[in-house]
Amino acid sequence: MFLLLSGANVREDVTAEEVEAVSTRFVARETFSAKVGTELNAKRYMDLNVADYSAYVYYVATQGMDVHEFLWVDAGSEEGAEEVLKVMNERLTSQMEAFDEGYGPEQMVLLEKACVFSMGRYAVYIVSEDSEAWKSAIADVLEE
Helix, strand or coil: CEEEECCCCECCCCCHHHHHHHHHHHHHHCCCCEEECCHHHHHHHHCCCHHHCCEEEEEEECCCCCCCEEEEEECCCHHHHHHHHHHHHHHHHHHHHHHCCCCCHHHHHHHHCCEEEEECCEEEEEECCCHHHHHHHHHHHHEC
């Protein structure tokens, strides 16, 4: 799911701490074991150098065959968010191709529920049983 959400008034001053507060609640509810993702994780899994951006929040599953993942990036501009969104969409496509080989069918179900979207200067990637609820909660933080 590749979305560019428009029409909403998007805050320019969203902090990583605000997004972290929402994402922490969701991670606590999830059925997978997650860890805070590092810059190295983002480069390895997303092919994204998050150090180039002003803020990010990243969670990855601790198990290698688990596709659960959450990434929020403050890209600094709408154009920057669109570029990050392209990278996120490439990650989703790559994951779907890897798990569509008949292996990990339960992971494929999660990938089909993924939400990848941008709002203003922010880009978001969510793979979870609860992707739509995460999306709604994150959108609430980003909107004025």
